[in-house]
Amino acid sequence: MNDRELLELAAKAAGIDVNGAMRADWLNGHSTYWNPLKDDGDALRLAVQLCLYVTVGPLASAASWPPHGAWLQEVIEAHGLDRNAATRRAIVRAAAAIAEKS
Numbered sequence: 615m616n617d618r619e620l621l622e623l624a625a626k627a628a629g630i631d632v633n634g635a636m637r638a639d640w641l642n643g644h645s646t647y648w649n650p651l652k653d654d655g656d657a658l659r660l661a662v663q664l665c666l667y668v669t670v671g672p673l674a675s676a677a678s679w680p681p682h683g684a685w686l687q688e689v690i691e692a693h694g695l696d697r698n699a700a701t702r703r704a705i706v707r708a709a710a711a712i713a714e715k716s
Contacts, residue, residue, distance in 0.1 A: 615710070618682060624709035627716070628663045650706050656704040662701055666708055668701065675701035677708035687711065 625648070632648060650656035661668050661677065665676075667686075669676045670678045675697065678688035689711060692702040 620706050620710045621649065621651065623713040624660060624706045626658055627709040627713035650709075651699075651702055654698065654702065657705045660709055661705045664712060666705060668705060670697065670701055675704045677701075677704040679708055679712060680703055 618630040643657040648656055650660045663706055667678045674690050674692045676688050676690045678686050693700045
């Protein structure tokens with residue numbers, strides 16, 4: 615799945631209406647560019663909106679969410695060279711997974 619598809623699914627999970635240019639009505643009805651893969655604030659708002667648990671470890675970041683069944687669901691992203699980027703990607707991947715399951 616490419617980044618655009620991830621972002622579209624993440625927006626769907628959070629109930630965010632985005633257009634083709636990835637502009638979203640997020641805060642107070644104002645349209646703004648939205649990219650939680652690049653913007654820490656967008657990623658945090660997405661995690662809060664979806665009630666994600668975000669964990670940052672020494673080698674990887676994880677985002678997990680309450681289960682629909684008996685097990686907590688989680689995605690893990692290795693840090694590589696950028697711990698912040700890995701954490702944002704884990705959040706977006708978790709949001710996309712939520713959208714795919716709904």
